[in-house]
Amino acid sequence: LAVYYAAHSSATAPMRTSLANHEERLRALTQPHSTMVMEESDAPRPTHILHRGSYMQPGELVSCNTPAVLPAAAGAPSNRLGLARWAVMPENPLTARVAVNRIWRLFFGVGIVATPADFGVTGEYPSHPELLDWLAVDFRSHDWDVKRLVRQLVTSSTYRQTARETPELLERDPANRLLARGPRFRLQAELIRDAALKVSGLLVDWHGGPSVNPYAPGDLWREVSHYGSTPATAQTFVQDHGEKLYRRSIYTYWKRTAPPPNLAAFDAPSRETCVVDRGRTNTPMQALVTLNDVQFVEASRAFAQRVLTEPGSDKDRLRRAVTECLSREPSDAELRVLTHALERERTRYVADLQAAESLLRVGEAPRNTDLAAPEHAAWTQIASLLLNLSETVTRN
Template identity: 55%
Template structure:
């Protein structure tokens, strides 16, 4: 029963200069809940949106689920949850109760009013339990009322009393199972990810041209619509985002399908039919094959915008399946392959090179979905560039997930990916730059991921094929390139193996150091020097032009 607007209801806090603990406080009549490890740096504070009524009794309950999140605090008035505002949500460490006494009606400041029946529970109460506690009448008093005059909360209290005191064991077990299922459902729903959505306002606000971009200097009012340079929206289309989306994918739209198929063509051939894929306007290049671009665009629409079907059309075409070999005469006439007289040849994207090495070695994890992972990275890189940020490396299968799942810090991109021309993602990039530097070869030969992949690749071949070294070299080459090596190529690989084997026989510690690069276990049944020597050969194979290039 409040007689004032401010004061502490309950408190268990260390002295003010330390300020650790919890307290429930009234500030201008609003309920304020505080969990503090260290104020501002490590604390939670939530406050009710509406003040409590004064000079009337009410039941107040506060629950906390131990999640270290402000969202884990619930406040109830007369058994019903009330809306709260989060003032601070920064509890980083596990909250522990201080060795201080519980103070009722004081601690931080004196409470003005009356308190009755204060209870502390050692667990997080469910909303239904709080609702029952808020019913002031005893069971006898509720039973004295007629059944028709009892409210829902009173009926639930009677049900709870019956289940706890008079129900059979079978009914009690069923009730416990139901309670467990309800709690599991609640936990499941609370852990579901949320997605931000957009929707139209009931009454759209007016939008104006801002003179010189100044928000406080509005000019003429503007209406939603399509720029005059484009075809108009259909007369029956809604004048909102849905109408715009339908207009964008309508068969009559001159750009959407053409831009999309040009991007897919660029993906396979290295450049689009319109080489300036980021600019289809007056400043861009004209298409090299306008009729082909138009046909692909209409085919894409006819296929129902099915991206997989469109890519099948491209990769099964005679144009794409040509050899990439080029004669001096053809190179002179068409150095950029704009006439499409040969198949595409270019280095694979950075992510594909890494994934291919993992796949060939047998390391690649095929699991789909899940959170980002943090594979190998030079130690201390984040601290050097981003300060006070620790890179916690993943382990186990997470080290070998597809590059799609690699955690990407925008200002500190994975260094090997950037070396191989992956973008930093600090700005939208339609076409990646393509460079050719010695650093790229050094990365492919020395990065932990590629060294480990080469070693596991060698280990895989040696275990799978119990034959001569020549047979093993032939199999490794076949797995990586999809063809058998020519005699002169096989001779180079054999010389490489025997030369490395001689080095490692003379220095076994170097062999052990090489085969233990990375976390994947070493097959101890294999000769360590042979495995190390074969690793140098598989590393060579993984660095061949026809392995890291699309030919």
């Protein structure tokens, strides 16, 4: 009887979930990782130029090497190690410039060279060539330390400027290529999802382990499958549960023919081809995702639960919630708008308990049943409002 109670009682459900999550984490850390290799070769196989691409007509024998106009270092091996050394040798200034430019673009929205995939004659000329050269040399001389470079960029006065525009700045530099104001652009898809999970307290922030399948339409994979006889052509989506629903987006399993819809809506590439420069759009579909997608509605519910379990008045809670989302204190006018919205939602859910219960059932995260359903639902709507603000999903 005791074993049955422990396995089925609602009182022990959180402990069972926690135990299952820890066991899964232990398996991910302790299971051996294998690499499939057909057979190790003592020497590389000969490679030929194929006449008209035909394997049946091998031509001249060729070997690994760099272009003749860009010779490799003397004595460098003709393999991948030699190629890596050639890419970062002091005589090659391009690698450091490209790397610095791409990292710059992550924080400023546009690279010093606005065409990060093209540093050639058809690419755009750098807006600040001396700055690019200095950063590249500094990056290389400090052992290609990415963390140090990121710290340099985000602590600079250029990055920490306000993004507020003035008519004069808009007239003189509409695209902000001269960096007279701070960068302002929408966050990438993965960052929007991770930020919502972080604010809600649901984010599982441990590193490593296998890919996961968070919430997604269950029949989406079948729609793009060919219903063949092998797993590769007859796949169906199987959603994960527990901690796997709340891992960082980098661990989300990616099916190229059916990428996660809530990330694809925010211009996450399908990964069918390599993409250096992501598109960046703002569409009504994105608002529909953050307002209705299970992951975001659940995050709003969990965020509301966090707020309600902390002491203080409504204004204190609203102030803390705004600070969590926007990293700044709300103005008095903003507090008045939020207070009015909170009272409106309270009235609505007190009159419609069924709607409140329905909203609070979204997602698998356990709900604190000590909180009154109408109150929890009202704060869930306020949390959703905050998570959908332009300032929340935009780097300012």
